[in-house]
Amino acid sequence: MDKHNNKTNQSIYSNEKSGHKILMIIGALFFLISSPTLFVIPGEVRQGNYGVFAALIIPLIGIALMRFSWKMRQKFLFFGLTPLTPCPSIGQVGGQIGGRINIEKPWEKRKINVTLSCIHSYSTGSGDDRRSHSDILWQEHDKPIDRANGNTSTIEFAFDIPADCSTNGTHNGRGDIIWQVVVKGIISGKEFNRSWTLPVEKGTGLSSIVIPLAQKEAAHAAKIKQAETSIEQQIKTEKTATGLDILSDQGRNKSMSGGLIVFGSIFTSVGFFLFYQLIKSGDVPWIMPPVFSSIGLIIIGFGLFLLGRKLECKIIGDQVHTRRSLFGRQLYTRQGQLTSPDQIYLKSTMSSTSNGIKTEYMALYARVNVNDANGSTQQDIKLIEGIEGKAAGEAMKRKLIGFLQEDVIDDLNQELGV
Missing domain, CATH: 1.20.58 (Methane Monooxygenase Hydroxylase; Chain G, domain 1)
Structure with a gap:
């Protein structure tokens, strides 16, 4: 203990x-x-x-x-006050972080979610230019133990924490490392959303709160099912007589692309206004209008690219073909040899944070052999893009690897005459 x-x-x-x-x-x-x-x-x-x-x-x-x-x-x-009693009293990075929360409402069947985050909080600039930033370094979600406690109810949680996560004691850069737990759900017909900041240190101590194995397995199975359902909605896949077609369609991730376009438009508008002030009165430093306008236009351009991009992927035999288009106009094609599931890897390309929840946007790549004038070389070809959520990305990777393994087994059976 x-x-x-x-x-x-x-x-x-x-x-x-x-x-x-x-x-x-x-x-x-x-x-x-x-x-x-x-x-x-x-x-x-x-x-x-x-x-x-x-x-x-x-x-x-x-x-x-x-x-x-x-x-x-x-x-x-x-x-009520909803006090949280940490267990262990100081969370252990390399062990467990857990706690009990008392809610002054009787227990009833309800859906409660717990999110634990490691956040790097820091400031940049000084004076009027001082800005605060919060970057989520690590985050995990889980279903807590939710039980009756007399006329009230108690929520209990315990997370396994990787040893390589940071604490204030091990962080050498600017700012602070904050460990925060957020509990959300509907309790007694009203939205419940509260957060607590927890003390942590490096250690291997465990919580006395033990999440039942059956609950862990059920939560894990639910996460996998949710990820598989999500990827079915996000990415179109179709088995054909010759192989597999995968479509990362245009117009997905609208919240990300729309936010970038709005943000870029604000920067561009400020830049144009500064241009106007520079011409009118000359009181504006000449460097500011082009800087603001350029940054804004770049952000708008990237937002439009995310909005209009489409990536088509075809796997035929041991060959993979991809075609990139933007608002219906083809930009380029790629082709390479894909013979092993080991060539497939998942990569985070972007991330966003909303209401304290970090969402990663994933892409699947293949390290393929490409024949050119200089012989055979290795290149990384993007097969699937814009997958919302790391779990959905991992589900898509499993799905693609499963297809490749089936294809290898089918080829082997044909060779053996089975």
Whole structure:
């Protein structure tokens, strides 16, 4: 048993504990600072100055923030403080990180998901240019133990942590390493979404919370099934008389491409505005307009490429053929010899983070032999692209390798006359 389990575990309250208070203070400041304008408005209206109503925007924003804060408080109190007791008391990177969460609602059948993330939090720039960043270095999802505890209910979780993950004690770069657990689900008919920051250190200690083997196997099987269903929806595959056709169709990953186009448009608009200011007054440094415009146009171009790209792959015998097109226009083709499943590998090409969940976009490549004027050389050919989620990418890899192995067995049976 880990030595930390012998210590008195202190409860950790969720990061959302004081969020509504901060919002209430900001809203109150907005309202109080702008409230004197409310006494000026009647006199201005009598004089026909109706533009004074624009001054209502700031107090209305304050009222809206306070109202939203009150709703946040009601939602927070609905579930209670939800203290988390870590187990072990200090999470072990190289061992396990676990904990128990008490919820002041009776147990009922419900779907709860737990996400544990290792986050690198750091800042760049200084003064007005100071920016905060959060990069997810490692993340895992699981189904917790969800059980009754008298008139309340308890959620328990335990994750196996790779030894090569970082902690503040082993991190040498700028910023901090934060380990955060997020629990989401529907409890008593309302959305539950809370997060806790956990203390961690290097170690091999284990949690006293033991996830039943049957639950682990069921969760693993559910993840595989979900990944296989996802890849069926994302990538079109069809067995033919000559082999296998795979289509990474145009118009997928719209959230990623759309976000890039919007982000690039903002940069480009700022660049054009700076060009206008430079021509009009000359007060803008000449380097800024082309820099902003160029960055924006590059981002827009990449977003349009993601939106309009299509990759077709055909496997015929021991030959693989791919064709790249953009908005229906063919750009190039590739061909090579594919004889072994060992030539297939999975690679992460992009990633995005939304609501604390990291999504990786995967691509499958083949290291193939290509005959050219210089003889036979090895090249990496992209076979499938834009797979949303690492698990879906691994499912597609298994599917493709399974086809290649079947093909090898069929060829062997033909040679043996079976």
